[in-house]
Amino acid sequence: MRHSGSSFPQRPSCQHKAVKAFHCSDVTMQDVRRIHQKFYADTNRQAHNNFILRHVTVETPNRQRSRIGNMEYRKKIDFHRSFKLSYCEIGSRRLWRPKQEQDSDRYVGKVFITRCSILGERNKGEVNYNLDMGEGKSKLKWGKPLHSIAPTVTEEGTTLKKEKLQDLNILMTKHFQANWREKEQLTFFKDIFEKQEAMNEPNEYNSDIGEILEEEEGLVV
Incomplete structure (x- = not known):
């Protein structure tokens, strides 16, 4: 639905005088008022569209240049x-x-x-x-x-989880390939793995801690 405004329509303010068909400034106020009344005589939007198509001529403009253009003449x-x-x-x-x-x-x-x-x-x-x-x-x-x-700073001598070391190894391999331990700038991470591997190795001297020894008859306190 389209309804007309409460005030009078305004005259065209464009200056189309270069082409004979575009003399918008020569249209009188009386003609503008009549067009305005006929356009809003019906509030149906489709009727307004038909009114525009009935009084307007659509023409294809003549292009002065190609759509793509020649790249040789364009400035880089x-x-x-x-x-x-x-x-x-x-x-x-x-x-x-x-x-x-x-x-x-x-x-x-x-x-x-x-x-x-x-x-x-x-x-x-x-x-x-x-x-x-x-x-x-x-x-x-x-x-x-x-x-x-x-x-996060970890105290020296702390045993890291096996899963965390695996994730760190995957991350280092992803960014620095499988031979990442051979690079000098990654010596810090290489030392971490060597220390953790040494801490996880079984100790021969402490292997008998926690075991119950059998009693002998000659050793009675």
């Missing part, structure tokens, strides 16, 4: 796209490495771009685990910067 513009990863706090640093740099010099290992219907594009960066910064790097957590994530 070099641009650099940058975005900020706030929860990693590495937005001010470089994200793409030059060809002469090594993998260990990169701040970001992978960049994921997810296209959303509301936000447009959502960017997420994964820290490069091969980066040698002189300190241990943990996995990123949502909403926390990289420098605020500190690993």
